[in-house]
Amino acid sequence: MSGLKVLVVDDDMINRKLMAAMLKKNPTIEEIVEASDGQEAITLLKDLNDIDLVLLDIIMPVMDGIAVLQIMNSNPKLQNIPVIVLTTDETKKSEALNSGANDFIAKPVRENDIMEKIQRLSTL
Secondary structure (H helix, E strand, O other): OOOOOEEEEOHHHHHHHHHHHHHHOOOOEEEEEEEEHHHHHHHHHHHHHOOOOOEOOOOOOOOHHHHHHHHHHHOOOOOOOOOEEEEOOOOHHHHHOOOOOOEEOOOOOOHHHHHHHHHHHOOO
């Protein structure tokens, strides 16, 4: 699958920029959209209708990643969008996966890890 539109959700601007730089190297990714918290992410997901994949930080102000996952799961339009959770907190892994995340990456994110997971999820 090519022409993916990826939403990167992280409250840390540096993390978003690093992730965007990594994603730009992937030829299957056509567009990168950024959100600085969960509330903004949900708004973008509802407004845009064409997000193919979400890279979601868990620990954020306003609305954390677990709340985003729960909202996405309860919304028929959003529940089929694959989500890869990114966090420094390994203890959140099972909660994130139980809340509907498709995969989990511990920060700092290694480029080959994220590319492998994106490849696998985009071929589902």
